Amino acid sequence: MRIGKSLPVWPLVALAIVATWAIGVAVTGVSRALLPSPALVVDAAQELAGSGQLAKHVRVSVTRLAAGFALSTLLALIAAFVFARVAWVRSVVEPPLEFLRQIPPLAMIPLLILWLGIGEAQKIGIITLACFFPIFLGTTGGIAQCDQKLIEVGRVSGLSPNEILLRVVLPSALPSVVIGLRIALGQGWRALVGAELVASSAGLGYLIEDAQNLARTDIVVVGVILIGTLGLASDWLFRHAIASAWPWVPVDRPHESNA
Amino acid sequence: MLECRAISKTYRIEGREVAALRDFDLHLPAGSLTVLVGPSGCGKTTALRLLAGLEQPTAGAIVRSGGKPLGVGYVFQEPRLMPWLSVARNVGFALEGRAPKPDITARVAEILDVMGLGDFADARPDQLSGGMASRAGLARALVTRPELLLLDEPFAALDAMTRRRLQAELVAVWQRLRPTIVFVTHDIEEAALLADSVCLMERGVIAERYANRVPRPRDPTDLAIVELRRAIIAGFEAGESRKSNT
Ligand SMILES: Nc1ncnc2c1ncn2[C@@H]1O[C@H](COP(=O)(O)OP(=O)(O)OP(=O)(O)O)[C@@H](O)[C@H]1O
Numbered sequence: 001m002r003i004g005k006s007l008p009v010w011p012l013v014a015l016a017i018v019a020t021w022a023i024g025v026a027v028t029g030v031s032r033a034l035l036p037s038p039a040l041v042v043d044a045a046q047e048l049a050g051s052g053q054l055a056k057h058v059r060v061s062v063t064r065l066a067a068g069f070a071l072s073t074l075l076a077l078i079a080a081f082v083f084a085r086v087a088w089v090r091s092v093v094e095p096p097l098e099f100l101r102q103i104p105p106l107a108m109i110p111l112l113i114l115w116l117g118i119g120e121a122q123k124i125g126i127i128t129l130a131c132f133f134p135i136f137l138g139t140t141g142g143i144a145q146c147d148q149k150l151i152e153v154g155r156v157s158g159l160s161p162n163e164i165l166l167r168v169v170l171p172s173a174l175p176s177v178v179i180g181l182r183i184a185l186g187q188g189w190r191a192l193v194g195a196e197l198v199a200s201s202a203g204l205g206y207l208i209e210d211a212q213n214l215a216r217t218d219i220v221v222v223g224v225i226l227i228g229t230l231g232l233a234s235d236w237l238f239r240h241a242i243a244s245a246w247p248w249v250p251v252d253r254p255h256e257s258n259a
Numbered sequence: 260m261l262e263c264r265a266i267s268k269t270y271r272i273e274g275r276e277v278a279a280l281r282d283f284d285l286h287l288p289a290g291s292l293t294v295l296v297g298p299s300g301c302g303k304t305t306a307l308r309l310l311a312g313l314e315q316p317t318a319g320a321i322v323r324s325g326g327k328p329l330g331v332g333y334v335f336q337e338p339r340l341m342p343w344l345s346v347a348r349n350v351g352f353a354l355e356g357r358a359p360k361p362d363i364t365a366r367v368a369e370i371l372d373v374m375g376l377g378d379f380a381d382a383r384p385d386q387l388s389g390g391m392a393s394r395a396g397l398a399r400a401l402v403t404r405p406e407l408l409l410l411d412e413p414f415a416a417l418d419a420m421t422r423r424r425l426q427a428e429l430v431a432v433w434q435r436l437r438p439t440i441v442f443v444t445h446d447i448e449e450a451a452l453l454a455d456s457v458c459l460m461e462r463g464v465i466a467e468r469y470a471n472r473v474p475r476p477r478d479p480t481d482l483a484i485v486e487l488r489r490a491i492i493a494g495f496e497a498g499e500s501r502k503s504n505t
């Protein structure tokens with residue numbers, strides 16, 4: 001569509017939502033403990049930003065996410081690699097993995113608290129659990145779908161099976177790996193906030209939980225908006241990085257998503 | 260020297276057996292240039308795949324005299340380029356990690372120039388035309404200077420002028436480095452121009468062989484070449500009528 005392309009619609013949509021919210025609060029006279037007005041939320045955000053609280057919680061959450069995401073990427077790629085090369089490992093390890101996959105990471109929080117305490121290890125553990133499967137499934141799926149014809153090119157070029165995996169199969173699986181990574185990022189973010197709600201002394205989940213205990217609904221709303229915005233921003237950055245690093249990988253490019 | 264002895268290859272398609280090659284005998288002296296012609300589905304690609312070791316025969320054997328395994332260059336019927344690599348890196352694919360980087364760069368640049376792809380070294384495969392992609396596939400097979408060069412209709416996607424030029428180029432490479440070449444084509448004129456031996460295939464067997472001692476460079480209008488083409492076409496038609504009689 002012409003309008004969609006020349007002028008992104010999302011600022012208008014955001015504006016409309018905020019306007020509806022402001023008008024709704026003013027007209028209904030709903031109590032600020034239930035839903036504060038946008039102006040009050042902005043005030044709360046300024047207060048938090050001024051005291052350095054906001055930056056601190058964001059930094060804690062983002063650091064946890066980055067650590068868990070990196071760890072699970074490493075584990076998932078190694079697992080997929082081994083599965084592709086060693087059939088018996090796959091047949092042994094796949095059933096328990098399939099079982100684990102059915103369990104929502106948040107259901108593992110009690111056990112992880114017992115095993116890892118309530119510190120960083122437990123948070124990173126939850127994120128790793130949440131991120132692992134999307135990456136692992138994306139990678140194994142991508143490997144399984146690799147075009148046999150390209151593998152034959154590797155064979156007639158005299159490549160060893162390991163070289164074929166590294167130079168043909170993995171690159172061709174990359175689009176599917178990237179989709180897995182992107183889903184993992186979203187899942188990891190959700191799991192992190194969940195873990196911070198349950199047992200934590202810092203992070204965005206904690207910020208919300210603490211504010212609720214103090215009946216500061218304005219801060220809760222600040223936290224919720226921040227979580228959504230950071231999720232969007234990380235996804236946008238991720239797609240941007242992929243599009244410039246691997247131009248041939250089909251991701252919906254950031255500049256196209258508003259069209 | 261390489262020899263196919265009584266090779267059979269059967270495929271299973273939904274429980275039904277399809278014989279792609281039946282008692283297929285082919286003798287390939289070192290440094291020979293053999294052309295396989297024959298109608299679609301007669302088993303030409305299958306023969307190349309067996310020679311390349313991509314597939315094992317159901318019966319019979321491929322016998323090779325001489326020591327170490329042959330370096331193989333294979334030009335597939337489709338270009339089969341890696342979409343994530345530049346044209347230059349596709350062409351240098353088999354050399355990567357096996358030769359010093361500057362050597363690879365130089366050899367790749369040289370062969371790309373020969374193929375008329377010099378300006379497209381950094382292009383991605385999806386930015387090439389069909390004929391350009393097939394030339395890149397040809398470059399990838401030639402750049403390793405293989406002892407056995409298998410080409411499956413390498414010039415099918417090219418215009419007549421480019422085809423003529425690359426045919427001459429291939430013959431020049433062959434005369435310089437003397438690889439053993441097996442060249443598959445549908446084009447009888449091409450077969451007569453290139454081969455020192457033409458094998459006409461028919462439903463999985465070699466129906467007829469034609470030696471070709473016409474001196475090079477060859478001209479398609481040369482009387483001996485025209486005669487050879489006529490003989491191959493006659494063989495082709497004899498095969499077709501045998502087929503309709505059975
Ligand atoms: N992977 C396969 N699975 C089953 N059948 C196959 C396979 N490859 C080839 N065939 C069968 O073997 C026969 C010969 O096929 P082949 O590809 O060798 O023919 P061709 O002479 O190269 O034909 P064309 O000129 O059309 O490329 C055909 O009947 C085909 O159906």
Ligand SMILES: [Mg+2]
Binds near residue numbers: 305336
């Ligand atoms: Mg074929």
